[in-house]
Amino acid sequence: MSGFLGPLDSGARVPPAQQTRIAAFLISAHGALARQFAFTLPVSLDAAWQTELNAQFYRETEIVSLLMRATTWVPDLALGYMVASWETAWLPAPIDEIPDRRLAQAVHLATLAHAVHAGIRPAALLPTEANAQDPFVMALRRIEFESGRLLQAQILFLKGTDLAPHRDAVSAILEQRHASVRKLWRETLANIGIEAS
Template sequence: MSGFLGPLESDGRIPPHQQTRVAAFLISAHGALARQSALTVPATLESGWQTELNTQLFRETEIVSLLIRATSWAPDPGLGYMAVGWESAWYPAPVHDIPDWPLAMAAGLATLAHAVHAAIRPAALLPTAANPDDPFVMALRHIEFESGRMLQTQIIVLKSSTLQPHRDAINSALERRHREVRKLWHDMLRSVGIAVDGSNDGQP
């Protein structure tokens, strides 16, 4: 097993069966973030950090749209079963120690988004010989770039003065989300033949 996608096809493209499963996972994760952002952002913004959630909504939607179009899809009989587990993991998890329910939901969304953007590095899977003109290759690089930008968004939200009194509860939720996302990502990679060091899957 290798730590990269492949073996590459003769033209340097990522094999369609690997594209399919990686893209499906990313669409599931970023689609969940887009849906939850749409439900969390209020009709009228009242705090500065809420503008960051509004920005996240459209960036997550762009990632999903890009993957749908850039992926060379292939039949994958096992995908449905795996997708059920992924979707269950993204289910909204408000930070229950926060008494303000809308704020608890926003904090829960921010912890999930932070985990997704920090733990998942799709461009790191690309071998150096990958065809730079492959739409899927370009999509993974774009997603990783955008994830770096959106990670800053989550930091702004999580460190906002509104959430400062709930720091311990948020840190606990953040650690749990990181463990969950990292394990799911590693399990998916192993399923397409990519070697992953999972020694810290259970660690924050």
């Protein structure tokens, strides 16, 4: 196993089979976030943290759109099963410790988004000799850059005063989400011969 994508082709591009798996995983994760942000958005914004939901919805949609266009796709029969397991992992779990349903949904989304943006660093898989002008390489770097920006908003919300009474519950949920996302990401990488550190 290697710690990087490859071996690269003669144009220093990532092999299409690896592109397909990586992009499918990222589209599943960011697509789930986009869908859930869309369903969580209220008709009118009445709390400061709700304005961030709107911005994050559009950012997640942009990531999915970018990956769909930048990836060199090839048929992959294993994706059907894998996507089903990924999609199940993104589903919201009830949070009994937070009685306000809207706030609980926002916590679910913020912890999932935090785990996805902090735990998945796709550009770190690129070898230094990867073609910097390749759309897939540029997309992975762009996603990592955007993830860093989005992470700041999630941290502000999760550490905000609205959640102060639920700090222990939020910390436990965040830990579980990180462990789940890391496990899925490592399994995805292992299936294409990448050893995640």
